[in-house]
Amino acid sequence: MRALGAITRLRRRLRPVATLMLTAVVLAGVPAERGDGQDLVADLSQHLVAITTGFTGTEVLLFGAVERPADGGSPGEVAVVVRGPSTPVTMRRKSRVAGIWMNTASMTFERVPSFYAVAASAPLSQIATPQVRQRNGIGVDALDISLPPAKASPNVAQEWRDALIRAKQRNGLYTASVRPVVFLGARLFRTEVYFPANVPTGSYQVETYLLRDGQVVSAQTTPLIVSKVGVEATLTRFASEHAAVYGLVAIIVALLAGWGGYALFRKA
């Protein structure tokens, strides 16, 4: 009954995704009729990253096509930005107190993407102006995670921000380098987005930008769900919704295992 419920829930979640996929297919089929408004189409190989028992990280393929401009010039460059759900994050700074390193300062960022990855067909500084990168958050250094001015002076705020990005990169949740977007011929492009085993769950946004002369000429947003499924999902939900029962079950399992070990080896 519970499994059935989970499937229904999943279906409901995926319905907008399916609609979007359908739209993408239709659009890809008839790009010429759409005119100037649609010179970029992109989609993912899967819209659900399922975290199962054997999950060790996964790659999701992003593929798409760009339309040549009317004047027959270069189709432009493509940048892809993947963002996890935003959460508040508290950073702490250690300092030495009586010979021991302890946390002595802390700073809370209100909205920090739990995951961030970027891929591009050329170095970011060459394909987009600093303003464009800042506005769209293309590149880790252009991410909009700043402390309110009331909390810290600009250079102190910058230190905290750099530290946050360093910490996220250590955990593998922010890309340390820009991954390549590869063009296959003049129109088709592809890139792989890697999600590590510790990827946070939630609704992700995958933004694909088509850039010409440093400006965004077209953009598309595709949703992606990262979710625990099967036993993992059941356990996590159970642990938070029925915490007391979960705790009791954990104790009973431990008691049985201990007794089992005793009984087994007493006979041997």
Next chain:
Amino acid sequence: MQIYLPIAELSLDVFLLLGLGGVIGFLSGLFGVGGGFLMTPLLIFIGVPPPVAVATQANNVVASSISGVLAHFRRGNVDVKMGTVLLVGGLAGSTAGVSLFQLLSAIGQIDLVINLSYVFVLGTVGVLMTWEGVAAFLRTSRKLPARKLHQHNWAHGLPFKMRFHRSRLYMSALLPLGLGFGVGVLSAIMGVGGGFVLVPAMIYLLGMPTSVVIGTSLFQIIFVAANVTFLQAVQNQTVDVVLALMLLLGGVVGAQYGSRLGSRLPGETLRILLGVLVIGVALRLLYELVSVPADVYSIGVGA
């Protein structure tokens, strides 16, 4: 082969976890302690978030203690009355400890307190244990007469006296109550059963006969660890049953082999070995506290 741990939210190698459980189980069987003081730092070391490591290890202590206490019950080595008094203190202490844990997480000092508790408690116990072991070793080789059962001190002047038949003691209930409370707090904060603190304290502080000490301490640890598991699951949701199960499977097997070897080694040798091991862990953690961290900034746990 990797396995995803749903509460810790990371994946680790199955054989690493089974092996870790096995080795710690072996040592705990060998020395007659829960092994939590080794397991919790190791789990943190391999990447498990400290709150999950502490809570999950408490669940593990339940399993390793029940296995041991059953064997001791059969031999009649459990002083249930003393265990119950210790337990009352232990339940109160562990309940307070879990709340303290939550508070310390919120203000960002939990890592420091976990490390400091380990350094202080392990350092003290390790030095005492090694000292005792060496002293006993010298005593047997010189054939000196052993000390008397226990010395009378200030503690015997406290009120609420109770008679503990099996331990052959007549003493104030406040002492075991307080001891139970202190070990309960440690249990919640350090993710240990507290056997390595409780056992020496019962021998030297309460003056209990050595034969009933281990069984009685295991008896009370089961309930205290179960209480910690339950409260951590309810208040902090940090008990990972998948992780616990992996460690248990290795631990149950390892403990049996450990206790077989343990019964063949002389007591003083065991005590010295365990003391050195405990001091080693304490020094390692002390180094972590005083050495310059790789990055002075870190993401806070429990924002």
